[in-house]
Amino acid sequence: xxxxxxxxxxxxxxxxxxxxxxxxxxxxxxxxxxxxxxxxxxxxxxxxxxxxxxxxxxxxxxxxxxxxxxxxxxxxxxxxxxxxxxxxxxxxxxxxxxxxxxxxxxxxxxxxxxxxxxxxxxxxxxxxxxxxxxxxxxxxxxxxxxxxxxxxxxxxxxxxxxxxxxxxxxxxxxxxxxxxxxxxxxxxxxxxxxxxxxxxxxxxxxxxxxxxxxxxxxxxxxxxxxxxxxxxxxxxxxxxxxxxxxxxxxxxxxxxxxxxxxxxxxxxxxxxxxxxxxxxxxxxxxxxxxxxxxxxxxxxxxxxxxxxxxxxxxxxxxxxxxxxxxxxxxxxxxxxxxxxxxxxxxxxxxxxxxxxxxxxx
Amino acid sequence: xxxxxxxxxxxxxxxxxxxxxxxxxxxxxxxxxxxxxxxxxxxxxxxxxxxxxxxxxxxxxxxxxxxxxxxxxxxxxxxxxxxxxxxxxxxxxxxxxxxxxxxxxxxxxxxxxxxxxxxxxxxxxxxxxxxxxxxxxxxxxxxxxxxxxxxxxxxxxxxxxxxxxxxxxxxxxxxxxxxxxxxxxxxxxxxxxxxxxxxxxxxxxxxxxxxxxxxxxxxxxxxxxxxxxxxxxxxxxxxxxxxxxxxxxxxxxxxxxxxxxxxxxxxxxxxxxxxxxxxxxxxxxxxxxxxxxxxxxxxxxxxxxxxxxxxxxxxxxxxxxxxxxxxxxxxxxxxxxxxxxxxxxxxxxxxxxxxxxxxxxxxxxxxxxxxxxxxxxxxxxxxxxxxxxxxxxxxxxxxxxxxxxxxxxxxxxxxxxxxxxxxxxxxxxxxxxxxxxxxxxxxxx
Numbered sequence: 001x002x003x004x005x006x007x008x009x010x011x012x013x014x015x016x017x018x019x020x021x022x023x024x025x026x027x028x029x030x031x032x033x034x035x036x037x038x039x040x041x042x043x044x045x046x047x048x049x050x051x052x053x054x055x056x057x058x059x060x061x062x063x064x065x066x067x068x069x070x071x072x073x074x075x076x077x078x079x080x081x082x083x084x085x086x087x088x089x090x091x092x093x094x095x096x097x098x099x100x101x102x103x104x105x106x107x108x109x110x111x112x113x114x115x116x117x118x119x120x121x122x123x124x125x126x127x128x129x130x131x132x133x134x135x136x137x138x139x140x141x142x143x144x145x146x147x148x149x150x151x152x153x154x155x156x157x158x159x160x161x162x163x164x165x166x167x168x169x170x171x172x173x174x175x176x177x178x179x180x181x182x183x184x185x186x187x188x189x190x191x192x193x194x195x196x197x198x199x200x201x202x203x204x205x206x207x208x209x210x211x212x213x214x215x216x217x218x219x220x221x222x223x224x225x226x227x228x229x230x231x232x233x234x235x236x237x238x239x240x241x242x243x244x245x246x247x248x249x250x251x252x253x254x255x256x257x258x259x260x261x262x263x264x265x266x267x268x269x270x271x272x273x274x275x276x277x278x279x280x281x282x283x284x285x286x287x288x289x290x291x292x293x294x295x296x297x298x299x300x301x302x303x304x305x306x307x308x309x310x311x312x313x314x315x316x317x318x319x320x321x322x323x324x325x326x327x328x329x330x331x332x333x334x335x336x337x338x339x340x341x342x343x344x345x346x347x348x349x350x351x352x353x354x355x356x357x358x359x360x361x
Numbered sequence: 362x363x364x365x366x367x368x369x370x371x372x373x374x375x376x377x378x379x380x381x382x383x384x385x386x387x388x389x390x391x392x393x394x395x396x397x398x399x400x401x402x403x404x405x406x407x408x409x410x411x412x413x414x415x416x417x418x419x420x421x422x423x424x425x426x427x428x429x430x431x432x433x434x435x436x437x438x439x440x441x442x443x444x445x446x447x448x449x450x451x452x453x454x455x456x457x458x459x460x461x462x463x464x465x466x467x468x469x470x471x472x473x474x475x476x477x478x479x480x481x482x483x484x485x486x487x488x489x490x491x492x493x494x495x496x497x498x499x500x501x502x503x504x505x506x507x508x509x510x511x512x513x514x515x516x517x518x519x520x521x522x523x524x525x526x527x528x529x530x531x532x533x534x535x536x537x538x539x540x541x542x543x544x545x546x547x548x549x550x551x552x553x554x555x556x557x558x559x560x561x562x563x564x565x566x567x568x569x570x571x572x573x574x575x576x577x578x579x580x581x582x583x584x585x586x587x588x589x590x591x592x593x594x595x596x597x598x599x600x601x602x603x604x605x606x607x608x609x610x611x612x613x614x615x616x617x618x619x620x621x622x623x624x625x626x627x628x629x630x631x632x633x634x635x636x637x638x639x640x641x642x643x644x645x646x647x648x649x650x651x652x653x654x655x656x657x658x659x660x661x662x663x664x665x666x667x668x669x670x671x672x673x674x675x676x677x678x679x680x681x682x683x684x685x686x687x688x689x690x691x692x693x694x695x696x697x698x699x700x701x702x703x704x705x706x707x708x709x710x711x712x713x714x715x716x717x718x719x720x721x722x723x724x725x726x727x728x729x730x731x732x733x734x735x736x737x738x739x740x741x742x743x744x745x746x747x748x749x750x751x752x753x754x755x756x757x758x759x760x761x762x763x764x765x766x767x768x769x770x771x772x773x774x775x776x777x778x779x780x781x782x783x784x785x786x787x788x789x790x791x792x793x794x795x796x797x798x799x800x801x802x803x804x805x806x
Binding site: 055071075082107113128130132237286 | 561562565580583585589660667668669670671672673674675676692693694695696697698699
């Protein structure tokens with residue numbers, strides 16, 4: 001009787017293998033005598049520092065806390081930190097920290113992370129959700145709540161590029177009556193989304209078979225909300241990313257082409273065909289993007305109306321004019337809506353494969 | 362604990378029923394003995410007890426207090442008067458409504474009062490029967506036993522009823538059901554390490570207590586000190602009657618122990634340290650508008666690029682309310698949004714405190730009282746590790762087995778109930794005396 005429905009499609013070919021470049025630092029030997037968790041923390045913090053691993057402090061904290069069954073060091077009992085670690089635990093900590101030494105992100109090392117109120121499994125190379133995206137979800141939820149569903153029709157949401165499922169699952173956990181369709185080009189991502197969905201038992205229908213894009217599209221349209229955290233980095237910037245991202249995360253989830261707009265444009269092209277009459281699009285984009293998107297939409301997609309750009313909290317300030325601060329420092333969510341009264345295009349045979357990144361980026 | 366207390370009460374009553382007259386004075390003495398057994402209170406408080414108020418006896422004992430009796434009689438008179446008035450045919454609708462309101466307020470009290478009177482009548486009957494059976498023949502002995510049994514039961518009932526009655530009289534603190542923001546802070550007095558270690562232990566104790574009471578315990582801020590100590594922590598505790606139980610925990614707590622390491626450890630020298638507990642009620646409905654424009658939210662991300670181009674595990678958030686300079690920080694969750702929500706809730710609680718005018722000003726005085734001069738003089742409780750003993754200075758309640766006590770289970774709950782009962786009594790006596798009638802009366806005790 002559960003009202004929610006998640007349908008998952010997978011499309012496209014999986015690219016794998018190139019993410020784990022074997023970068024081996026000689027791992028430090030296990031301690032000879034018995035040590036406490038606090039000593040392990042200190043040791044690894046120093047070692048990370050010396051090896052140039054970013055966030056040495058937090059990294060050792062999260063890994064040790066995870067090994068002791070907690071999420072943060074603060075949530076652990078003092079006793080657990082001052083007790084001697086068992087040989088097993090010490091070995092586990094050493095194993096995990098050695099992984100971190102290869103610059104593997106902490107989220108992959110401990111294989112889970114929190115997104116809003118959910119704890120999700122994380123696995124390379126599926127993109128690790130960033131805090132800004134929590135804001136994107138907040139934005140969609142606020143709008144969904146302010147806009148009462150028209151009559152008895154169920155509201156449908158399409159997420160393009162679901163990754164670990166963070167956005168879709170958050171939406172579902174807050175709005176159980178929502179119908180969510182989550183798409184990703186990568187098989188790993190869809191599988192991880194399914195896995196995470198079963199963690200919160202929100203899935204009562206999963207479909208992991210490969211579908212034709214148009215079929216997928218017709219099954220979910222019309223959608224009231226199209227949400228996406230598409231790859232939006234400029235190709236030039238991708239090269240300068242930290243090894244945590246560059247070596248471990250799926251480049252298809254990051255690289256948005258020379259202007260970072262490749263996938264965004266694809267989504268916006270398809271959107272009018274699948275959006276319901278008063279549907280909206282919510283995208284997380286690069287700070288340089290909003291004016292570009294606005295211009296491009298006005299010139300190319302008559303059915304869409306650019307609504308607004310909201311900065312994420314990290315750039316929120318006491319002064320409104322500060323919104324135009326060096327844009328590098330805020331990651332806005334773009335909100336587009338279907339123009340009211342615009343002609344409904346009945347073409348359902350849309351090129352959603354483009355949206356899913358089949359076109360070469 | 363209540364059960365155990367009741368059991369002792371009834372046992373004591375069985376003994377008690379051998380005497381026919383209850384002399385208030387001897388009764389008090391016996392009660393004291395009882396309490397000693399129940400709470401392991403030392404003998405030291407017997408002397409101070411002779412002063413004005415009974416400061417550490419059962420709530421039911423207050424029933425004997427003349428001021429209370431007078432107050433009670435007044436209320437009953439008022440109740441009877443209202444009943445009479447309500448029966449009159451010619452009163453206005455407004456009057457009737459006011460009377461009915463007052464009537465429903467007094468009804469539970471009146472019910473208990475009638476119950477007591479009936480129970481007392483029963484008791485008298487049984488007593489006179491007992492008196493008559495004194496010196497009776499052997500075959501009546503069984504009957505005498507039965508009568509004694511019954512008398513004991515009735516006395517027990519009377520006592521419970523009186524307790525209920527007095528409890529019904531105690532003024533209710535409207536904030537009792539509130540959730541609280543509890544802060545623990547290491548003292549800056551001598552022996553910093555000791556203070557910080559103790560603060561950590563106190564934090565764990567309240568966490569244990571929240572678990573014991575089935576309350577939610579949500580950490581808002583946690584600033585650890587070196588060697589596993591704790592500088593400051595703020596938590597939100599939510600559940601049933603949290604403020605009621607924790608409001609008297611605010612204040613300076615003192616610790617006495619021999620440090621685990623260092624010279625003092627080798628010399629077996631006892632160190633003294635303090636920590637402060639601050640308990641602020643968090644009203645359920647916060648009717649407080651905060652303009653987002655007045656907030657500055659600091660995160661790791663605000664220091665540089667973010668989005669897909671950065672992967673950080675730093676989820677700490679600091680919220681600053683610019684007009685007041687109030688700051689709240691949180692780094693408890695791995696989710697930045699959750700940390701921000703928590704920090705916002707903390708900020709709201711703090712702003713609420715400072716914005717609600719007179720009442721809050723008063724409560725801030727309470728906070729100040731709780732924080733005190735952060736010296737060792739106005740402590741409310743001492744934790745003496747070397748003597749394995751916890752003493753509450755307001756009631757004289759002593760608990761042994763400090764390790765068990767610091768688990769925050771039944772032992773702490775006993776002490777808190779004790780303090781609460783004591784405070785309730787003080788509040789009631791204050792109320793009665795402030796009504797003016799009690800003022801000129803010499804205290805019967």
